Amino acid sequence: MGQKVQVGGVRIHTLESGQGEAVLFINGLGADLSIWSLQQAELSRGYRVILYDHRGTGLSDRPADGYDLETLARDVDGLLRALDVPRAHLVGHSMGGLVAQLVALNHPARVQSLVLAATSVRAPKMAHVGLHLWPDVLEKLGGEAFIDLMIAQNYTHGYVESNYRYILLLRQLLKKHLSEVPIDPDTLRRMIRAILRVDTSPNLSRIGVPALVIVGDQDIVFPPYQVAELARGLPQAEFAVLEASAHNLMLEAPVAFNARVRTFLERIGR
Numbered sequence: 001m002g003q004k005v006q007v008g009g010v011r012i013h014t015l016e017s018g019q020g021e022a023v024l025f026i027n028g029l030g031a032d033l034s035i036w037s038l039q040q041a042e043l044s045r046g047y048r049v050i051l052y053d054h055r056g057t058g059l060s061d062r063p064a065d066g067y068d069l070e071t072l073a074r075d076v077d078g079l080l081r082a083l084d085v086p087r088a089h090l091v092g093h094s095m096g097g098l099v100a101q102l103v104a105l106n107h108p109a110r111v112q113s114l115v116l117a118a119t120s121v122r123a124p125k126m127a128h129v130g131l132h133l134w135p136d137v138l139e140k141l142g143g144e145a146f147i148d149l150m151i152a153q154n155y156t157h158g159y160v161e162s163n164y165r166y167i168l169l170l171r172q173l174l175k176k177h178l179s180e181v182p183i184d185p186d187t188l189r190r191m192i193r194a195i196l197r198v199d200t201s202p203n204l205s206r207i208g209v210p211a212l213v214i215v216g217d218q219d220i221v222f223p224p225y226q227v228a229e230l231a232r233g234l235p236q237a238e239f240a241v242l243e244a245s246a247h248n249l250m251l252e253a254p255v256a257f258n259a260r261v262r263t264f265l266e267r268i269g270r
Contacts, residue, residue, distance in 0.1 A: 016051075159246070213231035
């Protein structure tokens with residue numbers, strides 16, 4: 001069962017499991033902590049896994065402001081402080097990977113290592129063109145159309161083809177979940193504006209912790225060539241490409257993703 005933790009006047013919904021070194025998972029745009037369920041189950045064996053909802057998403061409070069990525073990074077620092085976690089391994093996906101980089105830059109004492117999945121130093125130019133579709137579709141066409149857009153952008157053709165019955169079930173589950181834990185289009189717009197402003201490339205050399213940078217070979221949101229730029233800019237990074245997976249690689253290829261993350265964490269922990 002989760003709890004709500006006070007962080008800078010905002011109650012942040014968190015969920016913990018396992019014991020050991022802390023691993024904090026940072027969600028992407030619009031996602032709540034449930035997106036990491038397959039990682040929680042695996043990595044709770046040997047680690048203290050901490051999941052949470054960004055302000056404005058999931059079951060966390062929805063304040064009127066504070067949706068720039070620097071504030072989201074401060075929320076991470078405050079959450080770890082509130083949970084009495086001196087340092088944590090940060091695993092960030094997409095927007096969450098940008099937030100994780102900002103935590104490492106602005107609150108370096110909190111970071112033991114980084115796993116940066118399907119992310120880079122800045123949003124691709126295609127995101128400047130198409131990311132505004134997300135809140136528009138959600139607001140004007142509704143939750144079901146929004147879910148279909150997410151599936152189309154975040155999974156490979158092969159995965160949908162091979163798992164179509166599951167995808168139909170997933171659509172229904174996500175529709176029910178969205179009715180219970182709605183996403184606010186205006187919050188999405190604020191976060192999108194923040195994403196499009198960020199560029200960490202001038203400061204990457206200041207990040208002095210080990211990093212695993214990982215991407216799906218068919219990711220059309222953060223394509224591998226751009227994710228590789230992030231890996232090249234980090235002083236202590238290794239780069240991995242997962243075959244036959246797209247943007248939601250931790251859901252599409254959980255066994256391979258979890259194995260790479262666990263191997264990385266175990267190696268730097270020695």
